[in-house]
Amino acid sequence: xxxxxxxxxxxxxxxxxxxxxxxxxxxxxxxxxxxxxxxxxxxxxxxxxxxxxxxxxxxxxxxxxxxxxxxxxxxxxxxxxxxxxxxxxxxxxxxxxxxxxxxxxxxxxxxxxxxxxxxxxxxxxxxxxxxxxxxxxxxxxxxxxxxxxxxxxxxxxxxxxxxxxxxxxxxxxxxxxxxxxxxxxxxxxxxxxxxxxxxxxxxxxxxxxxxxxxxxxxxxxxxxxxxxxxxxxxxxxxxxxxx
Ligand code: CTP
Ligand code: MG
Numbered sequence: 001x002x003x004x005x006x007x008x009x010x011x012x013x014x015x016x017x018x019x020x021x022x023x024x025x026x027x028x029x030x031x032x033x034x035x036x037x038x039x040x041x042x043x044x045x046x047x048x049x050x051x052x053x054x055x056x057x058x059x060x061x062x063x064x065x066x067x068x069x070x071x072x073x074x075x076x077x078x079x080x081x082x083x084x085x086x087x088x089x090x091x092x093x094x095x096x097x098x099x100x101x102x103x104x105x106x107x108x109x110x111x112x113x114x115x116x117x118x119x120x121x122x123x124x125x126x127x128x129x130x131x132x133x134x135x136x137x138x139x140x141x142x143x144x145x146x147x148x149x150x151x152x153x154x155x156x157x158x159x160x161x162x163x164x165x166x167x168x169x170x171x172x173x174x175x176x177x178x179x180x181x182x183x184x185x186x187x188x189x190x191x192x193x194x195x196x197x198x199x200x201x202x203x204x205x206x207x208x209x210x211x212x213x214x215x216x217x218x219x220x221x222x223x224x225x226x227x228x229x230x231x232x233x234x235x236x237x238x239x240x241x242x243x
Contacts, residue, residue: 004049005122005168006101007042007069008088011035011108012056012077017215024214025108026061030227034214036066037111037227043068045118046104052091054084082188086178092171099172102131105191106166109214112226113166117207121166124205131169132203133192134211135161161204164211167191173200 015024025035042049051072055062062074075091077084085105092103102125106113113134121134138160146152167190169177174191181194188194192202210226212219 001046001048001122002126003101004046005104006092006096006171007046007049007051008054008085008092008103008105009038009042009051009108010054010077010081010084010088010105012054012059012084013081013109014056015109018217018220020217022061023056023059024220027214027220029111029214029220030224033063033066034111034220034223035108038106038108038113039066040068041111041113041115042106042118045115045122049104050095052088054078054088082178082181082194085191086175086182089171089175089178093175096171099170099175101171102126102168103171103174104166104168105174107213110165110211111214112223112230113164113211114208114230117211118166121168121205121207124203125168128203129170130173130195130200130202131167132205133167133190134164134207135204136164136207136209136211137161139209162209163190163192164207164213165190167202169195169202173198 011025018024020027026033029037051069053072053074054077055074056077073091075087078087117134125131138157142155142157143151144153144155169191173195177194177198180198181188186197195202212223212226214220214223
């Protein structure tokens with residue numbers, strides 16, 4: 001790997017939909033925390049990367065020993081995910097002169113991302129002027145509701161993808177896009193949508209469907225099963241790569 005990407009891990013959410021006694025990134029998963037697994041997955045593929053971790057300023061659960069990276073920085077979270085990512089980008093821009101540097105953003109709530117997908121995304125974006133994201137084609141028939149619990153329409157499934165993370169973009173492209181989205185008050189739940197709004201087309205990179213975002217309580221059980229299944233297929237980062 002020539003130069004590892006910068007890594008941003010937004011972890012300043014409160015996990016409202018999990019309805020737990022602490023933010024979901026600190027809930028136990030296979031004997032560790034969700035955050036521990038997520039950071040370890042990233043580190044297994046990008047051990048020399050510099051990490052920017054977005055944390056709520058009032059976070060009382062964070063344990064620095066769960067961070068396996070030699071070079072990492074804590075930055076304050078913002079009101080929305082995009083605000084947290086923008087804070088991280090501002091910090092990176094103060095360290096990095098090259099606005100073509102590649103920046104990967106990965107949700108702390110996705111501990112099952114496979115090392116293979118991370119390598120594949122990195123390879124696919126290495127020469128891409130814009131950037132892109134891991135994504136999985138939609139498999140189910142898609143329904144739109146009428147707001148009253150009944151089907152209003154069946155949507156065309158062909159060409160639809162689930163947007164996953166990491167999403168990786170050139171530093172300059174991403175800063176500009178998130179700044180523009182804020183000025184225009186565009187809601188952006190991922191980086192790609194902000195980049196799309198500038199007229200650019202992020203690259204879709206095929207990703208595994210088991211890159212689950214832990215969102216609701218039963219997702220934790222599912223994530224544990226996915227990790228176990230991946231370990232039995234030797235997908236877990238058992239042997240960490242050399243720097
Ligand atoms: N996130 C963040 N800053 C925020 C909101 C979210 O860094 N102000 C992070 C979360 O920690 C998570 C990722 O963005 O890693 C995706 O957000 P989501 O799954 O929505 O997590 P939460 O916002 O924590 O959950 P909820 O929406 O259920 O409250
Ligand atoms: Mg949220």
